Amino acid sequence: MNPQSPFSASEADLALRRHTEALGNELQSAVGALLAAVEDKGARDQKAFQAALGLGQSAVSRLLSSVRSGDPLTTLVNIPGAQVLAQMLRGAERTRLDPGLLARAAAAVQAFETFVDVQFGDRATLDTVLSEWVLESRAAIELRQKTLAFKATSALRGVQADLVLSTGIVYPSRDNPERHDGIGIDALLGCRRLKPSGLLRLNFSSLSPEESRFKALSLNGQPVTGMQDLLLREFSSVQPEQLQTEQNGRVIQTSVFGLPLSREQGRGHDIVYVQVYNNAHRARRGAGGPTSGMAAHAEPPTECCVIDALLHDDVWPDIQPELRLYDTVIRGIAHPDDPSRFGDRMDMVESVQFLGRGPEAFRLPEYARYPELIRRACAEREWNASKLRGYRIKVRYPIYGSQIGMAFRLLD
Numbered sequence: 001m002n003p004q005s006p007f008s009a010s011e012a013d014l015a016l017r018r019h020t021e022a023l024g025n026e027l028q029s030a031v032g033a034l035l036a037a038v039e040d041k042g043a044r045d046q047k048a049f050q051a052a053l054g055l056g057q058s059a060v061s062r063l064l065s066s067v068r069s070g071d072p073l074t075t076l077v078n079i080p081g082a083q084v085l086a087q088m089l090r091g092a093e094r095t096r097l098d099p100g101l102l103a104r105a106a107a108a109v110q111a112f113e114t115f116v117d118v119q120f121g122d123r124a125t126l127d128t129v130l131s132e133w134v135l136e137s138r139a140a141i142e143l144r145q146k147t148l149a150f151k152a153t154s155a156l157r158g159v160q161a162d163l164v165l166s167t168g169i170v171y172p173s174r175d176n177p178e179r180h181d182g183i184g185i186d187a188l189l190g191c192r193r194l195k196p197s198g199l200l201r202l203n204f205s206s207l208s209p210e211e212s213r214f215k216a217l218s219l220n221g222q223p224v225t226g227m228q229d230l231l232l233r234e235f236s237s238v239q240p241e242q243l244q245t246e247q248n249g250r251v252i253q254t255s256v257f258g259l260p261l262s263r264e265q266g267r268g269h270d271i272v273y274v275q276v277y278n279n280a281h282r283a284r285r286g287a288g289g290p291t292s293g294m295a296a297h298a299e300p301p302t303e304c305c306v307i308d309a310l311l312h313d314d315v316w317p318d319i320q321p322e323l324r325l326y327d328t329v330i331r332g333i334a335h336p337d338d339p340s341r342f343g344d345r346m347d348m349v350e351s352v353q354f355l356g357r358g359p360e361a362f363r364l365p366e367y368a369r370y371p372e373l374i375r376r377a378c379a380e381r382e383w384n385a386s387k388l389r390g391y392r393i394k395v396r397y398p399i400y401g402s403q404i405g406m407a408f409r410l411l412d
Helices: 006-040 046-053 057-067 072-078 082-094 099-119 123-133 135-157 339-344 370-381
Strands: 159-172 179-193 200-205 243-248 251-256 269-282 291-297 302-312 322-327 353-357 388-396 402-409
Touching: 006 046, 006 057, 006 072, 006 082, 006 099, 006 123, 046 057, 046 082, 057 072, 057 082, 072 123, 072 135, 082 099, 099 123, 123 135, 135 159, 159 291, 159 370, 179 200, 179 291, 179 370, 269 370, 291 302, 302 402, 322 339, 388 402
Parallel strands: 159 302
Antiparallel strands: 159 179, 179 269, 200 251, 243 251, 291 402, 302 388, 322 402, 353 388
């Protein structure tokens, strides 16, 4: 049999799963018996378990939930790390339990740790496999991994934000029934440095009329020469003198200086800027492809990224948006109609949520002024904000170097 055939690979996966379940079952049974013996010694609540085993509250909580789950794979999802398990065994030994129970639990723990080292290399890799075998655990496992990636990337880049918000407002064009106009709102809230040399850089394209049917304008309809033209100052705490702009080909790059380095220097700075695009979106399918929509990038590293699509009632009324997540590290920005980018799509637990209608329905716990910001942008263009319906993607600790977007498959 060809060892590389899909059939043999599937058999190997099934064998690995059976082995993993067997180890989880023994770990659940052995540790469960040990904890039951500790309970028989008088540990009736979590505080008593903490005192008996010398463990913290979170460690005891994870131990108890792991052995009470009933499913061996869920046990492996919830079981604490090697250090906590070693502390558990030492604490159980001090309580003078049955040596047979201690020996069985120690053997189960050792077998599990050896299995992880040999088959996967570390717990993080095992967690990745378990995220597909135990679907209920997927969100928690992904969040743990993304949190670690956020911390590492923030430290390497030297900057981070509390929230990155990207909002696209789409409204029927006054002069072209085949097109829709758009407002793009980008808010970077709580921006700060993590090291003295940390520097925040922001990029956006500036297309001339010869290169595109539309180009970015400021909220009052004027041409854009730099970030200062787009900055909404009443919503931003960063000052214009902190911005330095360079034009490199079609891209305007802005460096933001003077972000807080320590908590004593104040909370991170807010940067809110708005762009207007006339005739940017197609009303229906056409030569540009069957899909329209909007996307954002996890830049800078951020704790939370929100993408909102706010559409006038007459804009794509019968179309539900699709979530599109792309890895952009190698091939850059992805177009939703490019079949060559299908392999760059990432499968994660996030989804598109319908928000309702009007600014009050678009409230965001992380940003109290958000409805006010939407009204302000719409009022400048004389658009009726109450006629907007909203869709949202909210990603905690988004992967740096990813593109997060909503795609609308247009009708003929």
